[in-house]
Amino acid sequence: MTLLGYPVPTIGYSLALAINNNGLIVGTAQFLRHVPRHAASYANGAWMDLGAIGPSSTFEAFATSVNDSGVIVGDWQNGNQNGAFIYQNGQISDLHAPNRYGNPFINNAGQIVFGDFIYQNGVWQDINDLDLGDGWKFTQAGGINNHGVILGYMFRMSNGVMIHRFGLLTPVVPGEAP
Amino acid sequence: MHSMSILKYATSFVLSVSAPFVVPRPAQTTPRYALTILGLVQHNYINSDFTPLSINDNGVIAGAGSAGYQGKWVLGTSILEWRATPVCGLWSLP
Numbered sequence: 001m002t003l004l005g006y007p008v009p010t011i012g013y014s015l016a017l018a019i020n021n022n023g024l025i026v027g028t029a030q031f032l033r034h035v036p037r038h039a040a041s042y043a044n045g046a047w048m049d050l051g052a053i054g055p056s057s058t059f060e061a062f063a064t065s066v067n068d069s070g071v072i073v074g075d076w077q078n079g080n081q082n083g084a085f086i087y088q089n090g091q092i093s094d095l096h097a098p099n100r101y102g103n104p105f106i107n108n109a110g111q112i113v114f115g116d117f118i119y120q121n122g123v124w125q126d127i128n129d130l131d132l133g134d135g136w137k138f139t140q141a142g143g144i145n146n147h148g149v150i151l152g153y154m155f156r157m158s159n160g161v162m163i164h165r166f167g168l169l170t171p172v173v174p175g176e177a178p
Numbered sequence: 179m180h181s182m183s184i185l186k187y188a189t190s191f192v193l194s195v196s197a198p199f200v201v202p203r204p205a206q207t208t209p210r211y212a213l214t215i216l217g218l219v220q221h222n223y224i225n226s227d228f229t230p231l232s233i234n235d236n237g238v239i240a241g242a243g244s245a246g247y248q249g250k251w252v253l254g255t256s257i258l259e260w261r262a263t264p265v266c267g268l269w270s271l272p
Binding site: 134136142144146147149150151167168170171 | 210214
């Protein structure tokens with residue numbers, strides 16, 4: 001086991017949330033005392049500050065997924081505001097996501113899922129705009145793999161009772177955008 | 179919202195149903211996606227609590243969960259995985 005340690009040992013906070021096939025680890029860490037946590041990556045024995053969206057004195061950021069090209073996504077929070085960000089080419093930027101909670105996930109095709117939305121080709125699309133059949137409503141993505149298969153939480157009504165399940169959405173044509 | 183745990187965002191849902199088991203099945207109709215319902219953690223326990231955390235390129239899902247019946251949790255929180263099989267999906271302890 002390798003301990004990842006902290007970017008600032010005297011502060012002592014780091015949290016790893018995902019890793020890609022090249023060993024790049026992403027998560028969140030505290031780089032300054034009394035400053036909210038920033039998105040962070042870990043490679044070659046060191047943590048790197050990826051920054052945050054908005055003023056670093058109030059905004060927190062969490063890197064939650066990284067693909068094999070090193071493109072990182074995550075979520076940010078500022079009080080009641082929250083959203084999703086992307087980090088690529090050394091820059092962190094807001095994805096202007098719908099107001100949802102949860103972890104964004106990205107695959108090698110660059111498809112991003114966040115809440116009940118998918119982002120591709122620069123556009124957010126509500127997954128529930130698609131007919132999932134049997135009255136199922138998709139509410140929360142829990143991951144997307146490189147075949148475009150989406151893991152998530154969903155529900156439907158049955159005789160007045162709400163049925164909750166986890167499920168998979170598999171593209172009819174693998175990897176195809178919905 | 180954020181906790182110190184790796185489960186910081188994972189949402190745990192207690193599933194209470196009268197049917198003993200829901201067999202995962204392909205979707206009804208959608209032009210773009212086929213829907214597979216993952217079923218319950220243990221087919222003979224009517225209460226299931228599962229939090230999936232990750233899916234890989236082989237479709238194996240990892241997460242954590244518990245199972246029980248009549249309000250009693252008979253399995254403590256465990257690491258679980260889900261794999262598609264020719265018959266149905268299967269939850270198991272890895």
